[in-house]
Amino acid sequence: MSKIIWESLIALPRGVHCRVAAKMIEIVATHDAEVQLAAEGGTADCSSMLEILSLALTQGSSVRCTATGPNAPQVAQAIDQLLSAKEEL
């Protein structure tokens, strides 16, 4: 069981909207891990699209992430890559 804490800076031009949130949920669901997010707008569990959206992660904002579980490192890498990409993949 490992636990990884990191901070991602949102570079996506339109921030974290539905489609990005959906990808985050998918990443977490397909790996054996749980991810918690904390930002100015509050905290969110990375399994709930509405909680993620309600953090209002716009371009330039930062989010503190905590991944726990056997696959935490892979999840951490995938999510950080997604959030800090300059355009949506």
Place this chain on the structure above:
Amino acid sequence: MDTALDKPLELGEPETLHGISGSPGIVVGKVVVFSPLAEGFIRYRLEEGAASKEEQRFLAAVAQAEQSLISLRQQFEGDLADTVAIVDSHIRMVRDRMIVEQSLNLIRQKQINAEWALDLSLRLIKKKFDHIADDYIRSRFADVEYVAQLVAEQLTGQGRSFPAGFAEPVIVVGEDFSPEDTIRMHTDKVLGFLTEKGGATSHTAIVARSLGLPAVVGVADITQLCRTGDTVILDGYNGRVCLHPTMDQQQLHLEYDRQHRAFSDEMSWYIHLASETVDGLRMRLSANIEIPDELESVIYYGANGIGLFRSEFGYFQRRQLPSEEDLFTVYRDMVAALSPQPVTIRTLDVGGDKLAAHLPNSGLHFARERNPALGLRSIRFSLREQDLFITQLRALLRASGHGRLRILLPLISSLNELRQTRAVIDKVMEQLTQEGIPFNAETEIGIMIEVPSAVVMADTLAAEVDFFSIGTNDLIQYALAIDRGNEYVASMYDPLHPAVLRMISQTIEAGHRQGIEVSLCGEMAGDVFTAPVLLGLGLDELSMRPSAIPHVKRLLRHSTFGRLTALAKQLLGCGDSSETKALLKQYLADNYPDQFADNERA
């Protein structure tokens, strides 16, 4: 050809409704109206011990709603990626713990029925979303609402019924359409979309764009104003709707659409080019807008700023007056987005026939109006209802430090009126200074030249303002004594009347003698038939609807200033509009044969 190209504007005023362009294109067709769903549901407290049963009922509804989304998703074919993505996110949302767990908790803890619990959950989610500053993310609350609605329908058993197919192609009218709605209605029979709600990022707009169908969104009360079976023209380029159009108007619009499609490829070339003549004379081509959402198209069409922002929208969109803070946010964002280009904001132009019930003393004022065009309107209204005016001025001045904001005062008809208004502005500036609120004390203040007396006195007025903006729509109406809404005289409404041209010319001369800029912001500016004349008269800025800018720029870039001024001089010498039109037609055919050779106008 030019008529079709750029003139879908001359429609009977009473029948033309304005909204937001959701997706480009023009169609004429019959409408099918979907009335908004009735609100309201039963709320009741549960019997003791019934909570777990109610939880099951709720979960079953969620499962059914989810299943209906999934089966729609499966039926769905084609490469409408944006639309599919929305359905996918709805599938995720329907199981979201903010909806499901929260509702289950409420059922158990408060012992209330599932509908009630769902509604409470929705309110709690709304509270969270309301705090979000980002418009795009905040507006996603519409998706949450939609998904909750699906679950509620399963609970109450009253599904939203759409006809499985229309016999003939139709324009669908409703509050807003979700992607699921549109899939259910079989879009091969849909000509276009027309909705009450929404902006450029609403569902309907996204879906319409991905389907390549025209859409006009945000047309107030449209579900009340038209009935199934009515014929309308839906102009997705300009966000306009024409109810009960004549055959001529229908022809004109379809031709305009054909032209537009042919030209649009070529036009996109001009978006990034400078607005100047062959011999290097530059002129600002800027945008007229009514709502902040249009900012996107202002930038898209390469406008050199905003020449006219009609600030009324903030006062008519809601039932209550906007606060200083509301207005400030809108003005600041707009000014900052376009900085360093100028953003010209016209102060409230209400009164006369444009009154809303929540404006101060509206009942009183309205009852007295026998002749709205000549009544208590515009700057006269603002000077009478000064609290309202001061709120707007404070918001404007506070935004003035964030870019280049210009304040435009409408309907000024005398020097005295101008001085009264400036006194109010001075007072507001003093207030702000005392409160220590920053603003630009050098904010440019200009007036609309739209009353004949202002034209005559332009030299005197020019000494006390920073710029003029000629509003030809009203100026023509007042100068020629023509009400465009009256079908018997509408044909006499004539922008090329020599009197109109001379008034414009006099105003420009008077302004330039005092060293101030003169712009023009009527519909004439965006008409490729009349624009050459205006270019030749020596205006500093032409302001028009954003989509017209590339057309006028193309014309400008194919002209020389020498030839344009010669044309203008010739027209000013004409005695009648039949002469001005003949001359102009000849000029256009000689100078732009590719565009105007088969010109049938005039």
